[in-house]
Amino acid sequence: MADAIKLMEQKQARFADCRFKLGDPAFGIGEYNKDHIPGAVYFDLERDLSGRVKKHGGRHPLPDPMAVKDKLEEYGISNSTPIIAYDSGDGQYAARFVYILLYLGHKEVYLLNGGYREWRAKGQPAETNIPVYGKSVYSIHLNHEIAASYEEVKEIAGKAREDVILLDSREERRFLGIEEPIDKKAGRIPGALNEVWTHSLEDGKYLEPDQQRDRFRSYDSKKQIIVYCGSGVTAAANFIALKEVGFENVKIYTGSYSDWISYEDNPVECGSE
Structure with a gap:
């Protein structure tokens, strides 16, 4: 679990907003666009954290590692970037992100306990601005x-x-x-x-x-x-x-x-x- 404030103070941590609602694919990005933790970038469960559904592989198969790599690089995230994932407070979507990043071999990935709901309940800041980062380089080291x-x-x-x-x-x-x-x-x-x-x-x-x-x-x-x-x-x-x-x-x-x-x-x- 992440002490997000301490990570923010000590390091250049990046927040990953993973809010989502099954059956309502527009929910997560809509919530993110309304407000989010300052500097956070958005990862969608079905578009970013899952692969294409086929006959076998399940309803949310592992995503193509190269597609996740491209997304991380687009968001300026490198292998050394500490990442803190959060969702609405449901727990499972941020956990999915943490798992995917661990599978890619990322070392510093954390889960914000209580999610965005807890963050706001404690009076922490939010913003509506959509951040833009310079492109990074990311290397994959799959953890099978x-x-x-x-x-x-x-x-x-x-x-x-x-x-x-x-x-x-x-x-x-x-x-x-x-x-x-x-x-x-x-x-x-x-x-x-x-x-x-x-x-x-x-x-x-x-x-x-x-x-x-x-x-x-x-x-x-x-x-x-x-x-x-x-x-x-x-x-x-x-x-x-x-x-x-x-x-x-x-x-x-x-x-x-x-x-x-x-x-x-x-x-x-x-x-x-």
Whole structure:
């Protein structure tokens, strides 16, 4: 998490505004244009932080790294630029940005806890001016250690593995297959356990580390954990929470459940674990 004021005072930190609303693609950029943290630049979940939707890969596949590189360079962000991501206070969209930047190999990327709502509630400044920066040079160093492929998940699904934990981040009713408001088939990837992503937060802020540790107390921090959700977005909230409290071997299956069921022969589980 970021102490944004301290970073602003000590370094040339850049804010990344990630506000978004599923089903209303104009919401985020509209909010940004109304006002934003001074100097912030805008990243759209579907245009900037996701790739083109295909038959496989899920509803929000990983973006083309070169497209993200171009956007970072357009915004004057180099590999040494500290970046602080925020959303409205939902938690998942800023987490998605943080995850994507970590995947690209960026070293100093942070999440503004509480998002824009908390920023304004504390009387911090905002502006309407759209900043323009000189173009930078950015080098990509992909970190494949935090991205789980479909093949990896296929290998462990439904099998009793002592070394890997598969965590489903969706709401319990979707995990149990009771309802599925978005994807074409209800259920979960076989063998998954449920850790609802919203339990990472309270009133729009991520829980303190001791509370997060209590959430994950039943898991061995030395084991590999693969986190998924419906399309790879809300899983990022659990990814952030796990990394924050010392789980080192954590990956996101970015295609997530929407990718899993795009292969018609893949089984799904319903009911209790």
